[in-house]
Amino acid sequence: xxxxxxxxxxxxxxxxxxxxxxxxxxxxxxxxxxxxxxxxxxxxxxxxxxxxxxxxxxxxxxxxxxxxxxxxxxxxxxxxxxxxxxxxxxxxxxxxxxxxxxxxxxxxxxxxxxxxxxxxxxxxxxxxxxxxxxxxxxxxxxxxxxxxxxxxxxxxxxxxxxxxxx
Amino acid sequence: xxxxxxxxxxxxxxxxxxxxxxxxxxxxxxxxxxxxxxxxxxxxxxxxxxxxxxxxxxxxxx
Amino acid sequence: xxxxxxxxxxxxxxxxxxxxxxxxxxxxxxxxxxxxxxxxxxxxxxxxxxxxxxxxxxxxxxxxxxxxxxxxxxxxxxxxxxxxxxxxxxxxxxxxxxxxxxxxxxxxxxxxxxxxxxxxxxxxxxxxxxxxxxxxxxxxxxxxxxxxxxxxxxxxxxxxxxxxxxxxxxxxxxxxxxxxxxxxxxxxxxxxxxxxxxxxxxxxxxxxxxxxxxxxxxxxxxxxxxxxxxxxxxxxxxxxxxxxxxxxxxxxxxxxxxxxxxxxxxxxxxxxxxxxxxxxxxxxxxxxxxxxxxxxxxxxxxxxxxxxxxxxxxxxxxxxxxxxxxxxxxxxxxxxxxxxxxxxxxxxxxxxxxxxxxxxxxxxxxxxxxxxxxxxxx
Numbered sequence: 001x002x003x004x005x006x007x008x009x010x011x012x013x014x015x016x017x018x019x020x021x022x023x024x025x026x027x028x029x030x031x032x033x034x035x036x037x038x039x040x041x042x043x044x045x046x047x048x049x050x051x052x053x054x055x056x057x058x059x060x061x062x063x064x065x066x067x068x069x070x071x072x073x074x075x076x077x078x079x080x081x082x083x084x085x086x087x088x089x090x091x092x093x094x095x096x097x098x099x100x101x102x103x104x105x106x107x108x109x110x111x112x113x114x115x116x117x118x119x120x121x122x123x124x125x126x127x128x129x130x131x132x133x134x135x136x137x138x139x140x141x142x143x144x145x146x147x148x149x150x151x152x153x154x155x156x157x158x159x160x161x162x163x164x165x166x
Numbered sequence: 167x168x169x170x171x172x173x174x175x176x177x178x179x180x181x182x183x184x185x186x187x188x189x190x191x192x193x194x195x196x197x198x199x200x201x202x203x204x205x206x207x208x209x210x211x212x213x214x215x216x217x218x219x220x221x222x223x224x225x226x227x228x
Numbered sequence: 229x230x231x232x233x234x235x236x237x238x239x240x241x242x243x244x245x246x247x248x249x250x251x252x253x254x255x256x257x258x259x260x261x262x263x264x265x266x267x268x269x270x271x272x273x274x275x276x277x278x279x280x281x282x283x284x285x286x287x288x289x290x291x292x293x294x295x296x297x298x299x300x301x302x303x304x305x306x307x308x309x310x311x312x313x314x315x316x317x318x319x320x321x322x323x324x325x326x327x328x329x330x331x332x333x334x335x336x337x338x339x340x341x342x343x344x345x346x347x348x349x350x351x352x353x354x355x356x357x358x359x360x361x362x363x364x365x366x367x368x369x370x371x372x373x374x375x376x377x378x379x380x381x382x383x384x385x386x387x388x389x390x391x392x393x394x395x396x397x398x399x400x401x402x403x404x405x406x407x408x409x410x411x412x413x414x415x416x417x418x419x420x421x422x423x424x425x426x427x428x429x430x431x432x433x434x435x436x437x438x439x440x441x442x443x444x445x446x447x448x449x450x451x452x453x454x455x456x457x458x459x460x461x462x463x464x465x466x467x468x469x470x471x472x473x474x475x476x477x478x479x480x481x482x483x484x485x486x487x488x489x490x491x492x493x494x495x496x497x498x499x500x501x502x503x504x505x506x507x508x509x510x511x512x513x514x515x516x517x518x519x520x521x522x523x524x525x526x527x528x529x530x531x532x533x534x535x536x537x538x539x540x541x542x543x544x545x546x547x548x549x550x551x552x553x554x555x556x557x558x559x560x561x562x563x564x565x566x567x568x569x570x571x572x573x574x575x576x577x578x579x580x581x582x583x584x585x586x587x588x589x590x591x592x593x594x595x596x597x598x599x600x601x602x603x604x605x606x
Contacts, residue, residue: 218526
């Protein structure tokens with residue numbers, strides 16, 4: 001302790017106190033303040049840039065998600081449209097088929113009806129023809145009858161030969 | 167003469183203390199390598215306090 | 229432009245070098261040398277004395293000395309001004325008037341007062357005395373110390389390193405005006421500044437308060453570190469090994485953490501809550517002693533002792549060259565001295581940083597304790 005106190009120089013202490021105070025003041029004013037300020041400025045700049053980049057990335061992600069969603073929706077819509085169209089066409093086809101069936105059925109019925117009609121008309125005409133024919137024969141027969149019996153028969157046969165039953 | 171014995175005792179004590187600090191710090195680092203920085207800082211601070219004590223005693227005795 | 233600058237720099241350095249060696253310095257003082265070999269350092273006692281002399285502050289800046297052909301002892305270096313406060317007021321003269329004498333044999337007369345330099349301290353002789361007389365313990369009996377405000381080697385070192393720091397860091401500060409990232413030497417300084425701020429100031433003081441103290445911590449850190457490193461160069465500064473300088477630094481820290489202490493900090497120190505009333509005064513005394521005496525004392529003694537011890541060890545190992553010349557031979561002693569002092573110097577470079585780090589770290593820690601809002605912590 002004694003040697004320590006002996007070594008201690010109050011003059012040097014005073015001088016170094018003054019010098020150090022001056023050094024600290026000068027360093028703070030001319031070096032540390034501007035350095036620390038610009039360092040902090042730079043750091044906050046970097047932080048802001050990082051935050052901006054992060055935001056941009058998030059926006060990108062959002063946009064991409066939006067795009068995905070839009071694409072999905074469009075696809076779904078398209079699928080729905082296709083399905084609808086297919087249904088409609090199927091309907092149309094089946095309806096057409098049914099319509100055709102009905103039409104043919106009606107036509108067939110009509111044809112059948114006309115066939116029956118024709119048939120009846122034909123039969124009626126035949127009947128009329130037969131009746132006329134028989135009346136003609138009968139007339140002739142009746143005309144010849146009075147002259148000769150044999151001739152009469154012959155005549156009937158001849159007429160009958162001409163007649164073709166249609 | 168007595169001064170020198172005292173100084174020896176101080177150095178022995180400080181040496182034991184420093185050894186303890188260093189050894190335990192090593193153990194800690196081996197156990198948790200991820201905490202190396204923190205352990206080193208604490209180790210240096212405690213070693214410095216011990217050193218200050220030892221020097222103080224040495225100079226008071228001188 | 230650049231070439232011109234370099235040329236000017238070179239010329240300046242050369243001029244300083246020539247000026248130093250040629251005009252300032254070579255003083256001969258053969259008549260005051262008591263030893264026959266002209267002050268050479270050879271024996272163990274002389275080595276011890278030389279080391280102790282080096283550890284102390286000195287009033288002149290001497291680089292080396294040699295004996296010329298005529299047997300004169302020549303000192304290369306330059307004298308520094310002596311400024312002392314005596315019984316007759318301020319007295320100034322150059323240290324060359326003592327002719328490198330350090331044992332009180334050379335008496336300088338100024339303003340009717342007589343001065344002698346004994347072990348790097350200036351003594352004022354009593355009125356009637358003409359020579360210094362010593363008692364058995366080699367203490368001067370008829371002289372007393374004076375207040376010495378001289379530009380000693382340490383003061384010179386402080387000014388030199390202070391200007392260097394100012395130059396470096398103001399240049400770094402200027403660089404930020406024009407660019408984002410500094411270039412050149414400033415690029416080395418920037419991470420160091422960031423290191424002190426982010427590893428020492430911020431974690432120990434806390435995010436809220438650290439800005440106020442960063443300037444002080446940065447100044448102290450670089451001041452101690454660069455001076456420690458300068459002490460390892462052959463210039464032979466031992467500024468951070470001067471008790472007065474480290475005491476000054478420690479007292480600055482003490483003032484800062486005492487002045488910025490919060491109410492909670494003083495409450496916890498003087499009238500600790502949650503402790504029996506009778507114990508409180510005892511605790512207050514212990515805490516006060518810890519904060520006002522032990523903390524700064526450990527700060528100042530640690531730095532002083534580490535740096536002084538480092539210088540003593542390095543110089544002792546270099547002195548192996550002379551002290552072991554008899555037993556190991558010239559080559560053996562020189563080789564051993566080189567190897568040992570080289571490794572110790574490497575360790576000293578580490579210690580130089582470590583001591584600056586610890587001083588700054590502990591200062592930050594003490595400040596952090598004082599400004600921490602721990603009123604309701606317990």
